[in-house]
Amino acid sequence: MDEPVKKIAVVQGAPSALVQTLFQELTQRWQASGRLAGVVAEDHGLPDRACSAGYLRSLSDGERYPIFQDLGAGSKGCHLAGDGAAVAAAAVRRDIAAGCDLVVLSKFGKLEAGGGGLRDAFGAAIEAGVPVLTSVSPAYVAAWEAFATPLFVVLPAAAERIDAWWRSLRSPVAAVPAGRVSAHL
Template sequence: MASVEKIAVVQEAPAATVQDLFRSLTDHWRTSLRLAGVLAEDHGLVDRACRAGYLRSLASGKRFPMFQDLGPSSTACHLDGGGVLTAADAVRADIARGCDLVVLSKFGKLEAGGGGLRGAFDAALEAGVPVLTSVGRGFMPAWEAFAAPHFVALPADAGRIEQWWADVRPSP
């Protein structure tokens, strides 16, 4: 059998679809795996231009804000890089405690610039732990510069992701 890359990136799907898929998969895996990472959640505020909300830890359930609420009349969106860095620190600590799989909501604007969850990605790669993430089309060049050729691109399909996990999961 050919070697399978330990990093899987979901592409070509809306962010909400990917986060719902990741949430469903991690809920299923939670009983049999030690998970580390964060998933994006909506902020639930009405009439906001900014869709960024929170990152929720898969290990502790803690929520980290990733937006600055500029109010309902604002047309701007401001990511809170500090909240995302705090989430990345928590994920790095979870990886250091031991995990089977790291799921990171996405590699986006902050990560492309070297910030955001980039430290969590680095920690997972250094630990040799499989990583599941997503990346939008606009950030593919930065993703490829960061991770190529050590990743496999997957569609937003639970069966394909489950097959990837079965292929990279360490033997008991």
């Protein structure tokens, strides 16, 4: 008997910037056929910075949440702005409560491992039973596993594999309760 498809997909095997670009491309395609919630990371675009953290962009309304503290050109340090991530997580929780087919959360990293960042949004999606697409910073795999095992599957950073995962969750017509018509089927 086939094992049921896990509702959380973790994309690994590529640098974070490439994974975020992949998430942006996939969500642009998927938005026409489903209700998406969540946030995807975007670069801050500032030259000569050691910190690559930039913004989290909402998939529902395009709002940008800063997740970095700019220490100036030439700075060797990187300071994440947990406040921006917490505001983004609250917005994603509202979007989940309003109803969605998929939640995309850019990454489970330092803030989430410490109990902050997007962690509440992950929890809200899991509690609501909504599929989640994310990535996990290599340094925080153990924290992720403690948080989400056995709910996830690891996928390579390949659009066709991620698309196949998403299609497998959406395809069963039997999953739609009797009397309910789904706009995305």
